[in-house]
């Protein structure tokens with residue numbers, strides 16, 4: 452399923468040949484692929500279209516079906532996950548400082564690199580992850596971006612705000628529903644903010660252990676120590692700032708957000724902080740997969756057929772489901788070998 456240009460629907464495209472892995476790459480027979488809000492930003496042109504047709508999808512679960520020259524440590528048939536970070540230069544100052552997520556030459560899966568809205572894909576073997584054994588393919592897919600970016604944002608919130616007990620999650624979708632369970636597992640309180648009136652998302656939040664759930668137009672019952680903004684809505688930043696205590700932190704987790712409206716300095720005063728998280732490092736992925744192996748995560752996944760990708764994106768845009776959409780890939784009967 453290929454995006455020909457921003458603002459156009461994905462098109463079903465057939466290729467006669469399987470992609471060939473180059474040196475250091477593996478080919479993966481895709482089992483399923485999560486649908487991330489970033490895919491929607493790409494379709495909507497809020498993320499620059501690469502200028503050639505692109506296969507979206509960066510929450511890929513599949514099995515290694517071919518090994519390029521020099522690949523070590525992965526076997527044919529092995530289950531792997533492919534995340535957003537697809538390649539980094541390894542040499543720039545960001546890479547050398549352990550911030551490969553900010554590598555200026557980084558290439559991303561489903562953006563510069565053909566992604567997982569497909570039956571087959573190719574990935575650099577150094578950037579794929581092993582997945583927790585107890586997760587099914589459909590449960591594992593949302594871990595690869597929603598889970599991971601939630602984890603990086605949560606770690607950022609803890610580092611910035613210190614002594615965090617009460618954490619607010621603005622936008623209770625794929626990412627929030629996963630990280631909420633980690634937060635609760637670690638003995639902290641989750642306060643979930645949804646679109647006003649979204650009773651289904653609020654019910655899901657409570658079912659997953661949230662202490663409080665309400666609309667983003669409501670104030671929490673007590674000041675938050677930190678908040679993570681997952682929804683791509685700039686107006687939530689001052690709302691979250693108003694809800695956090697002095698020296699609290701608001702971490703923005705999305706790749707794109709509508710403009711943040713002007714707000715009184717008093718909301719930021721008293722050493723409150725606003726930060727963003729961008730992409731992931733491989734260290735984030737390894738750390739989060741260890742967490743996901745330990746925390747009994749309930750992954751709410753809503754299945755769609757690969758060829759219904761446009762429908763999944765439309766439902767995500769409209770907020771028509773709770774949890775994470777996952778495209779299920781069933782190889783065509785006539786697939787070339």
Ligand SMILES: [Zn+2]
Nearest residue numbers: 540543546554
């Ligand atoms: Zn670099």
Ligand SMILES: [Zn+2]
Nearest residue numbers: 487489596597
């Ligand atoms: Zn993503």
